[in-house]
Amino acid sequence: MSSDIRFTDFKSDAQPTWCPGCGDFGTMNGMMKALANTGNDPDNTFVVAGIGCSGKIGTYMHSYALHGVHGRALPVGIGVKMANPNLEVMVAGGDGDGYSIGAGHFVHAVRRNVDMSYIVMDNRIYGLTKGQFSPTSREDFETSTSPEGTKQQPVNPLALALSAGGTFIAQSFSSDAQRHAEIVQQAIEHDGFGFVNVYSPCVTFNDVDTYDYFRDTIVDLEDTDHDPTDYDDAKEKILDADKEYQGVIYQDESSVGFEEREGITESMADIPDGAPDDAMDLVREFY
């Protein structure tokens, strides 16, 4: 691992096809900065991307990466980390990928607590399919598939993570470049599942949850006396539907990654060119 890694080393030469002004640009830049700041390089980093606009991130970044099936990015990331704990694993996806089709995996990834980070680009809309409501859309949000509003409660991903036993729960805003990068960096440094919900506005299909909206409403926990290690305090903030918070909301500092608890310390890639030396003992077990 070289020490002179810059965040641009994580940038590929592929030209992003996101709409001009898309929140995902800022989200990705912060991820790259956080990776570089934590001493990682593209050759020891594995990025797993979901499906949707956010899923394109694997192409625009330079690292080992896989862009998989809709909703299943987290299991892929878990498999990578379990098989080689020396890698830095970062999973990125959108609100549809993580809280709708992949909601089951989200809950279980949180409670499994593998040492990896999960960055969700939450724009509260389905962008790539051109503007249908998402699991985080507001109840009265009118879209092509919800002409009179969704008539459903939006998912509170932070509350979902907390109830599943999350050990690192944070939120950031893609346009606040420095804070976003800092928060992602803390997620990477956390020993366990570092979850960051990123407000990453869709400038084309969401005229409600806009840059202006977030700029006007967001409260940075750094500017408050919030103690992220205080569970009750975190719970209160997470369940406060009237506010949009930015910062690390909850962190269990005693957290230890699942792969470490399972005793995995080495890459599983290296194997001998024949059966293990004691393999006949496996046969003898059946006497």
Add this chain to the structure above:
Amino acid sequence: MPDDLNWAIGGEAGDGIDSTGKIFAQALSRAGRHVFTSKDFASRIRGGYTAYKVRTAVDRVESVVDRLDILIALTERTVDENMDELHDDSVIIFDGERTMMKDFEAPGEMTGLDVPLKRLAEEAGGAIVRNIVALGAACEVAGFPIENLDEALEKRFSDKGSAIVDTNKEAARLGQEYVQDEYELPIDYALETTDNDYVLLNGDEAIGMGAIAAGCRFYSGYPITPATDVMEYLTGRVDRYGGKVVQAEDELSAINMALGAARAGARSMTATSGPGIDLMTETFGLIAQTETPLVICDVMRSGPSTGMPTKQEQGDLNMTLYGGHGEIPRFVLAPTTVAECFHKTIEAFNLAEKYQTPVFLVSDLAMAVTEQTYEPEQFDMDAVEIERGRVVGEDDVEEWTNEKDQFTPHAATDDGVSPRTFPGVEGGAHMTTGLEHDELGRRTEEEEIRVEQVDKRQRKVETALEREDWSPREFGDPDSDSLVISWGSNEGAMLEAIDILEDEGVDVRFLSCPYIFPREDLAEDIRDADEVIVVECNATGQWADVLEHDALERVKRINKYTGVRFKADELAERVKQELAGETAEVEAE
């Protein structure tokens, strides 16, 4: 047919039927006798009917047959369920002091041995050893030296302390003595023992052991009958070699975790059964498109939907061969015996890495629940060779980069096989995707590149077809004009059926096919034969359809979809009927 004895213990789920049966099977195996076991069981934890059956002979046994000689019946239903297999000389051991058996009488000419199992068990140390009293009684009936049972009891109970072992041994002895003292036996069985050492294992265990031999380090799965034994075998054992089993939240997750581990360079697998394969199908295309080596094991059970979870069927051939949208290059292997479950698993891992494709290992319930004896040499660990294919390390990564120093994980090579780097290898960083992509792994919709990448992935199959041996296993009379073809676990029953047919003057040539795709072209064999019969455990004849398509010729079909595997004598009869031009009506009964 070998000089065999067929034995069973049956009762309700929760009666300890399985463990008792296994002890008897182990005792026979330790005494140098061959064993082939089967189970009747239901998807419930208590009640109902369940049985463990043991067929044993000095010579190899490869199948179950339609005959039961000694039956330990803990319930009357056990006798009813087995009426077809019982015969006039059958001996039924039961406990007439058990309320539900107090009015029981052995049907017809059969011999009923009323043995106070519970009372003798209490005498030995506790009612819990009731089944062991029955085993002792059965040893006396079978003329099987009880010392062999002692050894199996030690193996089973030694970790619970010597007092427990002694109680069990005493229970067996009391059962044996009771029969000796109280009854004049109708048949004088004398089970011969030999000095041979056999191991006793089932198909799932053989798959698990094959996986470890092949260097499998990561397994993720979700429990499902009848594939769970693979997962349970690997749990704890694969850890000794630096590996891990992860129980996922569902099969969607399981296959994606296994995919992730494979991308990280681990030899990785998952195993499931029909309902789980349905969920995993979603990811088949991604595995092929990203050219990830992965072994996916389907231990088939009766479908569709939840079907009959504890019953045999070979209904997933089309699913594994064609499942998933789009066109997915893949290999499909179907081991034909318990031992072959071991060998084909190793082969599956090598093929997966050499050709960077999904490899389906299609086993079935019949093999999963059959414990069968083998010489330990059948699992020759020294012969295991690990072939990892075109893996590129730091020294040679440059050979596979483009003019911008970018690694090309999907380079369109002559043989279709691209270079592969494991994450961590400097200069090898690359992305890959389920989208159509170029040789860098980046999305494209350009026609020329699309065609190049599709062709290159297909070319791997052609390369494999040239380089590897895909021939079926051949048995019987090579010159016979009657050709029987089957796939998967029917091989054993057919082998014994061949012996039965031979005794009746009927010769057949038999091809047992472990390779579903790619496969050797059997068109000529099919055209050259006068009669071709395809044997399989499903209703529609999925393998027969494939072969007809290959050969452009009609074949005859023997199908069974009752949920019970073929029995050797039954299969011989049906082959004979087909050859005589009679349509069997076995299914209609």
